[in-house]
Amino acid sequence: MTKKAIIYVDNKENIIPFSQFLVSSGWTIISGDETENLLKSENIPVVHESGLTENINDKNDTFEVIRKLLNSNLKSDSSDNISLVCINLSPLKEKAGSNIISDNFYLTSILRNCFVNYKNLLVLTDPEDYHEAEIQIRTDCITDSFRAYLVGKMLNMISAYDGIVSHQIFKNSPYADKFSTYLSIPYKKIGKSLAGLNPQQEACIYIKDEDFSFSNNSLKKIYKDLPCNIITDVSFALEQIRLLFNYFRTQFTVKSVNCDNYEYTTQFTPLTGTVFTIAVKYKSIIGAALADNTLDSFYKTFTYDTDKISGAVFGCSAVIDEKVANEIVKSNFTAIFAPDFTNEARLILGNNKGIRLITISTEAEIGYDTEFINSGFLIQTKDNLLFDKWFIKTLNRPSQSKIDQMAFGMLLVMHMKTYSAVLIKQNSLVGIAQGDISSVDAVDEVLNNSKKNHQRSKVSENTDDKILADVLVCDTAISLCDSIKELISCGLSAIIQPGGLLNDDEFIKYCNEHDVVLVFTGMTHISY
Known part of the structure; x- marks a missing residue:
């Protein structure tokens, strides 16, 4: 039959x-x-x-x-x-x-x-x-x-x-909780990656849906050629670019309160025409900058520290052209991602077989953070709120330049491993500490880090610039300590942190005496 x-x-x-x-x-x-x-x-x-x-x-x-x-x-x-x-x-x-x-x-x-x-x-x-x-x-x-x-x-x-x-x-339901009784959002396997983080590990890639940026024009086609560390680094770097432009593509404001309780609105400069570049290695930021064009942003990303970029992923919010490609090939990156590459840039970068070129959209994406635990996993809404309110604790308000650099620095620390701190100078990352055991240790490390990088820069650029940094940004509350006093003596002019400690008054008084702007945000960005 x-x-x-x-x-x-x-x-x-x-x-x-x-x-x-x-x-x-x-x-x-x-x-x-x-x-x-x-x-x-x-x-x-x-x-x-x-x-x-x-x-x-x-x-x-x-x-x-x-x-x-x-x-x-x-x-x-x-x-x-x-x-x-x-x-x-x-x-x-x-x-x-x-x-x-x-x-x-x-x-x-x-x-x-x-x-x-x-x-x-x-x-x-x-x-x-x-x-x-x-x-x-x-x-x-x-x-x-x-x-x-x-x-x-x-x-x-x-x-x-x-x-x-x-x-x-x-x-579409007004009754629905953010967290349903059973987690059932489907992810589809698109294949195994080249390798896990270590030789004894395996890794597999799942995507949420067909609109996920990795699915259509990059990882779905080349995932077999990408080890796990590159995939995670690209994802982490892309998240920083998306978040930045999600906030600052148009006019962004935050409610602010002066030290005399006068309320006003702080405005941030829209990033129209601005290029954001970032370097990441093992989910740690090792360089970041903002500039008016791609080449300058690339230079500023590595002005202070070029030693650690070997094996790093470099991300850019704008198209990579021939000039930038000629500089990129001088460094030992494992992958470059951008919205696109010019034909000339592809030819130049294609000569280096060790560099993967990944074309990825930088449109904003909001989601969840997950952490696997013994019998399941913990899920929480992603920390995408940069600021809720500013409390200007000193007599001086920050200038527009300082305002924008504070926002840039906070965006960088908000997804670093706590405790973290960064120093920003002229929209470039000049000192970084992440994953320390306390906020004081983070400031100690970021000071030492910036001093080494500053000395290296003085030698390479033949300059006598004595200012280490413009802005210090911390993800958790920090007390006045010797390292902060030394940073202020080396030209630091603005600090932004959550605040809320018992000895805040001592910190505020010291900043007023040294004409340093101090801003409290009232919110932490703790990340594991």
């Missing part, structure tokens, strides 16, 4: 040769909609099934398909028997304004019922399994373990579909 197979696929990879194999082996193919049209265009005979059409006029047609699947039996010669079901969906295609009960929902109902009778069915949802299925069909030896494996993959796929439908409902 002729065996029957239902074929209805969104992912059409390898479906033509698999269908040709089935027909040549005497199978009858049942299908509908685009899949039916595709098979017919390849001269593959198809029997139309109205229960497999998107616009179902009679739900009984689908119920009849389900009935046949539930009653199919390997030992039966019934003409209703269906032996193979090949259905795959794209559950991650979340269309704006789409109906909650989407056109594909009836297909998941068919698949769920396949599970009930999976020992009598071969249920295929992944093109990667077609080859093994063909071998077992050809040898007439379909194992129970293979059937169970396939139905497990089917359940995994429809759980992702259900997850995205649930996510759509919650997203």
